[in-house]
Amino acid sequence: MTHIKKNTYTIVIPAYNEDKHIDAFFRRLKASSFEVSPSVLVNDGSVDTTVSVASKYTPYVLNHATNLGKGAALKTGCDFAFTHLKANYVIMMDSDEQHSPNDLLKFIDKIGEGHELILGVRSFNGMPTIPTYLNKFTSFMIQLLYGTYVPDVPSGYKAISRKMYDEIKWQATGYEVEVEIAQKIARKKIKFATVPIETIYPDYVRGMTLLDGVKVLLKLIGIK
Amino acid sequence: MTLFQVSSILFALFMSYVVRVHQQKARLTAIEASLWYSLWFLFACIAVFPHLLTGISEYFYFDRVFDLLVVGAFMVLTFIVLRSYFMYRLLLEKIEILVRDKAIAETLLQNQIKHKRAFQSKKRVTTTEVNK
Numbered sequence: 001m002t003h004i005k006k007n008t009y010t011i012v013i014p015a016y017n018e019d020k021h022i023d024a025f026f027r028r029l030k031a032s033s034f035e036v037s038p039s040v041l042v043n044d045g046s047v048d049t050t051v052s053v054a055s056k057y058t059p060y061v062l063n064h065a066t067n068l069g070k071g072a073a074l075k076t077g078c079d080f081a082f083t084h085l086k087a088n089y090v091i092m093m094d095s096d097e098q099h100s101p102n103d104l105l106k107f108i109d110k111i112g113e114g115h116e117l118i119l120g121v122r123s124f125n126g127m128p129t130i131p132t133y134l135n136k137f138t139s140f141m142i143q144l145l146y147g148t149y150v151p152d153v154p155s156g157y158k159a160i161s162r163k164m165y166d167e168i169k170w171q172a173t174g175y176e177v178e179v180e181i182a183q184k185i186a187r188k189k190i191k192f193a194t195v196p197i198e199t200i201y202p203d204y205v206r207g208m209t210l211l212d213g214v215k216v217l218l219k220l221i222g223i224k
Numbered sequence: 225m226t227l228f229q230v231s232s233i234l235f236a237l238f239m240s241y242v243v244r245v246h247q248q249k250a251r252l253t254a255i256e257a258s259l260w261y262s263l264w265f266l267f268a269c270i271a272v273f274p275h276l277l278t279g280i281s282e283y284f285y286f287d288r289v290f291d292l293l294v295v296g297a298f299m300v301l302t303f304i305v306l307r308s309y310f311m312y313r314l315l316l317e318k319i320e321i322l323v324r325d326k327a328i329a330e331t332l333l334q335n336q337i338k339h340k341r342a343f344q345s346k347k348r349v350t351t352t353e354v355n356k
Contacts, residue, residue, distance in 0.1 A: 042327070059335055062327040068320055076324045084332060173320060 009089035009111060009159070010081040011039040014073030018095045019048040025097050026057040032101035034108065040081050041095070042073040060085070070156070071170055071177030082162045091159045098200045099157045106195035107159040116164040117190060119150070120157030120197035127199050134213065138179065141220050146186035153182040157197050164190070176219040183219070225272070232271030236264040
């Protein structure tokens with residue numbers, strides 16, 4: 001593992017009504033010992049006990065007074081980490097245990113190699129059929145429209161440097177954020193590295209609804 | 225007078241009442257309220273005397289006054305929908321900024337208080353040790 005300065009990266013976790021999984025998520029994160037500085041949890045207007053559970057593990061629990069969506073929560077977390085915690089990198093993880101803390105080492109290694117943007121890419125083995133096709137379709141459309149292949153667009157497991165954040169700061173407030181990031185990467189021909197991550201698709205994962213799918217499609221063709 | 229004309233007048237009267245309610249609640253200025261009253265008065269006049277628009281419809285080469293009204297209404301509605309859409313987008317952006325800024329400010333404040341308390345208790349312990 002390449003040596004990384006302490007406090008170089010901060011983990012940002014958006015969460016909305018995740019009290020069933022947030023405890024297990026943080027326990028696994030602490031056990032992995034890759035959390036060099038306290039993580040930033042952005043509670044996106046949850047009405048359950050997400051905040052009280054998360055507060056046991058991190059002093060940085062940011063509360064959205066109302067549910068804005070994943071994109072807005074990520075933006076709040078990144079702004080806080082880069083501006084107030086002076087982080088050089090942010091690693092984004094989902095709070096529903098879809099992202100394994102064991103994969104953090106791969107991101108840290110890539111950060112050490114000097115990459116500014118690292119995308120976690122899942123294998124299609126173990127991914128349900130419909131999400132697999134939607135995933136491939138989104139990458140295909142991005143390549144068709146902008147000429148760059150961006151793998152696993154819906155994956156939210158990413159690492160981003162402060163400089164790159166300024167470059168691709170998104171406007172999307174919901175799930176469309178992943179598409180917007182991929183669009184910006186492809187349009188601006190931004191260099192990125194990829195790391196293979198575990199494909200975890202538990203039954204409880206709500207993921208995107210059909211309505212989110214429509215929003216993603218609109219985003220792809222340039223409609224907000 | 226046809227049933228349609230009667231219902232149009234009743235509708236205009238009801239809308240004028242709505243304008244009055246909003247004016248009383250100070251949601252509309254006197255000028256705005258006057259504009260809305262004029263609009264509903266005009267609406268009632270056109271409903272009762274549609275031939276008033278004959279000249280205008282002929283000027284724009286419409287065969288019937290009704291066609292002129294449909295086109296006019298469509299234009300007004302399109303404008304209102306578009307304006308509402310932009311207002312809605314602007315409001316969403318404002319709410320997003322407000323909620324996000326508040327979340328960051330509150331966390332910073334809470335952490336400042338925690339640090340201050342930790343510093344004060346540390347200071348108290350040190351003072352007690354010195355006194356001993």
